[in-house]
Amino acid sequence: MKPELISFKLCPFVQRSVIILKEKGVDYDINYIDLRNPPTWFSQVSPLGKVPVLRVGDEVVFESAVIMEYLDEVNPPSLHPADPLRKAQNRAWIEFASTLFMTQFSMVMAKDKEGCVQAESELRGKLAQLEPQVKGEFFNGTEFQLIDAAYAPLFMRMALLEDWSPMGLLERLPRLTKWSERLLERSSVQASVVKELPELYRGHIANSGGYGAERWG
Numbered sequence: 001m002k003p004e005l006i007s008f009k010l011c012p013f014v015q016r017s018v019i020i021l022k023e024k025g026v027d028y029d030i031n032y033i034d035l036r037n038p039p040t041w042f043s044q045v046s047p048l049g050k051v052p053v054l055r056v057g058d059e060v061v062f063e064s065a066v067i068m069e070y071l072d073e074v075n076p077p078s079l080h081p082a083d084p085l086r087k088a089q090n091r092a093w094i095e096f097a098s099t100l101f102m103t104q105f106s107m108v109m110a111k112d113k114e115g116c117v118q119a120e121s122e123l124r125g126k127l128a129q130l131e132p133q134v135k136g137e138f139f140n141g142t143e144f145q146l147i148d149a150a151y152a153p154l155f156m157r158m159a160l161l162e163d164w165s166p167m168g169l170l171e172r173l174p175r176l177t178k179w180s181e182r183l184l185e186r187s188s189v190q191a192s193v194v195k196e197l198p199e200l201y202r203g204h205i206a207n208s209g210g211y212g213a214e215r216w217g
């Protein structure tokens, strides 16, 4: 059955699912909605009013980490480590990635300089925590796995922000630097967003009217 992904062009959480669909070569439909003006049916399929939602026939799955797990299970071979402890740790660090997405979002959308600087410092702290966890060119070593898809959207946005206004977020973090490079050159990652993502992201920040608009907009 061909799954349908309910998406929003700017959403890093949706991007995780797209990367896995592409890594696994799954045929899928993608349905972009406008989150500021969602279609009436959206509240019926999305219990939290959020994307991503994956429709599979008459059923729906929500929450990006859960969608990734589902797609991984039904499209073997698995992109999770086989060892249960390592797998559990990967899941925990995927959750950590979600908090990084939120911190990055708070930083760019901050109303004032103080809020922006505070979020930036939180982001730097979390990146420093992440650095020693990375085992090789990918999170677990030499192979691209589920957790790599979970982090790629963060690094993609970070690279855009660095282009527009350098911050040196990955300075003195050699493992994250290498990992980010590997992720951003991967075809599934490059193909996981619409071509106009940079303009959309920059426009979104510029329209926030906050301090981020001055800094990156």
Ligand SMILES: N[C@@H](CCC(=O)N[C@@H](CS)C(=O)NCC(=O)O)C(=O)O
Pocket: 008, 010, 011, 012, 013, 014, 035, 049, 050, 051, 052, 062, 063, 064, 065, 098
């Ligand atoms: N925990 C959720 C977070 C998803 C999320 O926050 N999606 C945002 C867009 S990037 C959303 O739909 N926001 C709409 C809202 O909160 O009303 C997941 O991992 O899927």
